[in-house]
Amino acid sequence: MSNQLPMAGQTVIMCKRIKQNLWTVVFCALKMLNTLLKRVLRVRLCELLWCILVFVIFIVLWTFSDVKETSAKVTAQYPVILWWTLEFPGSSTTRTCSNNIKCHVYSDIEKDKYYSVGAYLFYASNIKFKNLPLPRKPKDVIWGLYHEESPRNVEELLHEKALSLFNFTATFSRFSNVPFPLQHLHSFEDITSTTYFVKTSIKNTYLKDISPIMYLQSDCETSTERDAYVQELMKVIDVDSYGSCLNNKELPSKFKTDYLNNLNEDEFLKFIARYKFVVAFENGACNDYITEKFWRAIKVGTVPIYFGSPTIRDWLPNRKSAILLEDFPTPKILHKHIEQLLNNDTLYEEYLEHKTIQTITNDRLVNEYRDRPYQLDGIKVIEKFECFICEKLHEKMNNQIGVNVVNKSHYDCPKPISALSLKVNPENSWVYSWEKAEIDAAKIYTEIMNGD
Template sequence: MNMTLCELLWSILLLVIVSYFWNLGKDAEGTLKPASNNPVILWWTEGFPGSSDTKHCPDSIQCDVYSSRNLSNVHTVHAYLFYGSNINFSDLPVRKPEDTIWGLYHEESPRNVEALMHEPVLNLFNFSSTYSRHSDVPYPLQYLESFEDITSRKYFIETSEKNAYLKDIAPILYIQSDCETSTERDIYVKELIKNIKVDSYGACVNNLKLPDKFTGDYLNNLNEDEFLKFVARYKFVISIENGVCEDYVTEKFWRAIKVGSVPIYFGSPSVRDWFPNKKSAILLEDFPTPKVLSDHIYKLLKNDDLYETYLEHKTKQIVANAQLIREFTERPYQLDSLLTVEKFECYVCKMLHKRIGGDYTVNIVAKSHYDCPKPLSALTLGENPANSWVQTWAYSKEEAEKINKRIMNRV
């Protein structure tokens, strides 16, 4: 059917009207404008999480979340969020405690942002989302890929078969490529090797070459089936974190749990709270020297029953730690980083709505939200004054005081 000129003009006009109202909800960068009086949350640090949309949160509350700091000149910002790894303390928005909320999201150890080890910098923020259980939106289980991994026997090798492997491999595996850590783990491993055989792959304390199939890019294939089966042959895996922080328990621990090797662990002082069972790892703090630890390992190598007391999550497929079960059940979001970010955004959104409703008390992030003390050595279980990381810690403490004073306009 032919369209008359009048009908054509009306059709064009209708398209223009629809286009106008559609773009009314967009800004110059193509992100949603507040469609109502929603509070505005802005990620000041760029590149994370990188999306902008209206968050529909529990209790029927909404906030408009942006990831482009340029929009701070367009919208009235009610809360600024910061991703710890990308934060630049020389480039921050004006701090107005009476007008805006500041939130910190940080899942890493403090090695890349050392100022965060100190309370004066933490005090700049009102709310946090970190691996600490004391954070406002915590995720201490962030490196546990799934709860089923704990009891799954997919990669598990029976003790008798592991014993057979001892003809060709050491009882202990060490594989690291980060050779400069505050915990001095390489120094510890060098001393341990003097007392017991350790197969050390990677760039640090290397005494064996990885199989060719892993040499190309093994760091990006640590969760591949072939590599996990390779690790599972070992009775013990050295799992020393690159930093000692409360609740900072990484894949170094959980990978060993997943494949059914016993972690030899140093890192989070509270790691026992996340053991599947009472004895799921060997802690360096219980065996204060490499010689004492090696004596214990030799004892376990001679007694399969004693060795398997560390593996009940595999041999009996049980998890008896009620705290671990409760943490997973109450906070399932923490196994997915994107869900964790959304949870934090909605938490801040909730606080903004409470403030609008007059039901809000100013909150300050405390040390417990990101508790990383002065670096400790795995070898001595204490501070090593000669450790450059200890010296850096002292310097960053002074810098944290300066940052706080500058941001809070006290100088």
């Protein structure tokens, strides 16, 4: 990957440097001439010559500086894609895509001074709405949004007004232009692999020393109010809580140092696999937003008690691969169901068919993996998005596409729902933030589209 400017850009930079040096030389020459003329000639003649010199120099510089703003924006060999947000992805290249089409891709916003940029890309977590490449010209320049993170990161993007600033997206939504709903599934083989799986009969013996349910969280203030739910659940059944949220049990000493960055290490996965159930609540509820909390449980073969994405059923390996809160709407009702499963291994193992008989019956999940294998690798997702935008730029050059506008389906996060009530809790501060962000998003849209 190369950060080198194409020849046209180098020429522009060279001309600008020559112009700067010329200014310095001219200034020194004027100073010397002025001193000389004052000493040798009369004042009136000196003033006359001074005016003539200034006029001549002005004409020369004006002519030379016609590598100015209009010509400084040169056309590169291939269409230019520029990542506007700093530090992501941090590299530059000439991307070669399908049918051998090519685009220059840069991560250095300084390139904006030299090139006619065809598309700006934005990494949502680093976006600053007060620092965008304005004026916005939807007919001339494409804006693309890459957003893989939690909805709490940039709340304005929970709303359609902010999303509609962009033409194309790469998000976890299946309706995105470059979707990656399986981003947190490390490999498809993890679903059926028995590497970490503990048989039910052995799990039963562990119940002498551990609770049937594990809870591990260090982010305690969430829009889904998961701590409030688990606190109520703890009143009716034992839960081992290892994180800083509702902590009631110490992690083994070997895991205490930086465990959050070692959640996928072999020893830690084996530690989780001993439990019959694990609480897997997302910190935000968006369609198709399913994180490692769910997939880690699937990988090790413990049953996830899940709350988060309203579309989770579309991604379960089998019909009963998780206990969903919407089916057991209160902690007491959930407790009764868990007691049933604890007393009946056959019923319990209905939730583990992806391990016990190593089957996946969900065609949507299988097809998603088969059709979009890139999504299991974050770097490949970025490359796929860059190539998608590159293809759109070439289509645009050939007048094959009009102006596309992103809608809410590309990042669909409704008003926060409480796990405890399965309704919007107006007392939840995240609900207020969501509503305020809606107002802010409308204001941002108006300012940008009006060129304010």
